[in-house]
Amino acid sequence: MTPTDDHDWWRTAVIYQVYPRSFADADGDGTGDLRGITGRLDHVAEVGADAIWLSPFYPSPQADGGYDVADYRAVDPMYGTLADADALIDRAHELQLRVVVDLVPNHCSDRHERFVAALAAGPGSPERGMFHFRDGRGVDGELPPNDWTSMFEGPAWTRVTESDGTPGQWYLHLFAPEQPDWNWDDERVHAEFATTLRFWLDRGVDGFRVDVCDAIVKAPGLPDWPHTTHGVVEPVEGVMPPMWDQEGIHDVFREWRRILDEYDGQRILCAEAWLPPERAARIVRSDEMHQAFNFAYLSLPWDASAVRENVDVSLRANDAVGAPTTWVLSNHDVMRHASRYGYDGPVELEAGVGADDPQPDRALGLRRARAATLLMLGLPGSAYLYQGEELGLPEATALPDTVRQDPIWERSGHRIRGRDGCRVPLPWTADGPSFGFSSSADPWLPQPTDFGSYAADVQQADDDSTLAMYRRALDTRRSLGLGSGSMTWLPSPDDVLTWSNGAVVVVGNFGTDPVPLPVGEVLVASVPDAAADGVLAGGSAVWLRVDDQG
Structure with a gap:
């Protein structure tokens, strides 16, 4: 059984990212696996997602969390077998969930x-x-x-x-020494990846999230670049860095698109490209990729004017090429938004936090995160969720440094802690070994002792929980067609954003003081105390049904 046919499903889809190592462990070895994911897919369907995206589960020495791929057309034994992958795809399709898998074309493992x-x-x-x-x-x-x-x-x-x-x-190697970069000037590399695409498309996957896609083609001659970027991909005097966003990438994307278009059911490509919206929009032209993550949006501080500017720029850039904007707030590479919104001021998204660093205000961070999620889901286009955000999971900010596995920790001389804090295994139950993640009490990364309070089974019965808010928002978003809608800004005070999207008015208060609300029916509120007595509390958001949107 395959998901209900919808040619343009990707334009409005909410796609739930699964980090396999940390989602669910079926065999009790402390590491998540494919059978564990299959056993928990009902949760994803009940949250209201349209698809899942699986981070790499391919054979890998794990020098970089599986992004050092030793074989693109197999399953690492730590995750299971190809039969397990087939069963996962089949079960997802039974639940009307499409399946997107990772493609890692910039580099492979040094053991490939x-x-x-x-x-x-x-x-x-x-x-x-x-x-x-x-x-x-x-x-x-x-x-x-x-x-x-x-x-x-x-x-x-x-x-x-x-x-x-x-x-x-x-x-x-633009990343770890164990990750040599492919040379996309060589036609055999093209053939290698065409074979990989067909291998997984033939097994029924519905698309690919393409890792570091904007780096695959390098400038001829590999010229020096004296402008150290530290991951910030910005032109200097109008020139892009020679290892990022070169014109040749678009020919590769068109080649892949032609392959995907041979298959039924509208298979998709989603670009991971940390580019400004205007540059990212060039990747999603009609004959290239379908989606590109809006990382500029993910990177925004808790600030109304910054959000409004990004929304305007992003929609304008993507509308110009007929593509949806693909919104995102968290993933496996950045501090969870429930924690980064607990800081005032800029946050280094991938630097990580240790026990001796300034800690986020958890209550404030979660309150703002729930509001930010409601605002994101009220925008037209597609959206990605990262596993555990529907539980309001915070970053694990007190991991012992001795357990860290992100290569940046060692490569930086223990100066940058890295991304392990957002990759800690999920809590499914309040009790039991590793909070229901595994039968083992020793998961591959230790869980904070209070993770049980965020567990899915605890939130299942709580109508005010973060999980309940996500379910209401996704159900309302689908039933009212917000993903396929269009937005119009409405007048609002400073520190407040208000817009209409079809029959819904979305209001977000970025300030601390209550502000007046339009008169209307509250459809979804970010927190229980968001709307009362005609005002919207600080750090909260609502969706309203309003008769007069003027």
Whole structure:
């Protein structure tokens, strides 16, 4: 059974991200797996999502949480088997959930058979042509080929030892040394990924979230780039960095789109590209990808004017190419929004928080997060949710440094704690080993002792819970067609945003003082005390049915 046919489902879909290692563990080894996910899909369907996106479950040495892929067309034994993947896809489709899987085309694992063969073949070989191998600079080639830096700190180049034991060429890795970059100037790389796409499409997946898609093509000659970006992809004097958003990426996306269009049911591509909205919109032109995450929106502070500006810019850019805007507030790479909104001022999204760092105000963060979610879901377009946000899960901000696994922790010399705090296993039950995540009391990352208070079974019976709010919002969003609607800004005081979307008026109060509300029926409120006596409390949001929207 496949989901009900809807050619344009992706334009309005709410897609729920599953981080397999931390979702649910069926075999009791402390690590989440595919059978665990399958057993908990009812939860996702009951929340009201239209699809799931699975982060990588492919064979991997786990140097970067599975984004170092050793085989794109298999399942890592820690997660199960291909039969388990097939069963997961079938069960999701029974529940009318589509399935999106990760595609990681910028880099692979240094244990991928193609890279192993390249190391063995030596300089100048066709095998090395599938990657970026270069001779070093300096008298004896002892310096990296250029000045590029890794997103995980340090140089973006590692020197190999050749088969005769001598220091040899260098290979490019924009991320960890265990993640060599593919060379997309080589047609064999194109063929490799075309085979991978067809492999998973033939198994019934409904699309691909494409990791670091804007980095796959590098500028000819790999020129130096003296402007250290630290992940901020901005042009300098109108020129994009040579490792990001090069024109050649669009030919690759069109190639993939032609493959997907051969299949029925409207299979999709979603771009992970940390680009300004105007640049990201170029990726979702009609013959390229279907969606691109709005990371500029995710990165916003708790500020009404900043949100309004981003919404205007984003909708204008995407409307110009006929694409939906794809909103998102949390994922596996950034601090959970229930925690980052607990700070006043800027937050480093991927830097992580330790026990000795300033801690977020949890109550404030959750209150604002619920409001921010309601505002996001009241916008036209598509939206992505990250597992656990429907429970109001905070970042795990007191993880012992000894358990950290994000490579940035070691690569930065223990200066940057990284992303482990948003990847801690979910609490399903208030009691039991690892709060129902596993039969093991020792999950792969330790859970905070108070995670039981956020457990799904606790919130199931509480009509005021975060889980209940998500369910009401998603049900109302679908029934009233907000995803396919259009918005019009309405007059509002400072620190307040008000807009209409079809029959609904959305109001969000970013300030601390109550503000008057339009007269109307409250359809969904971010918190129980949001709307009373005709006013909207600070740090809250509501959806109203209003007869007169003027």
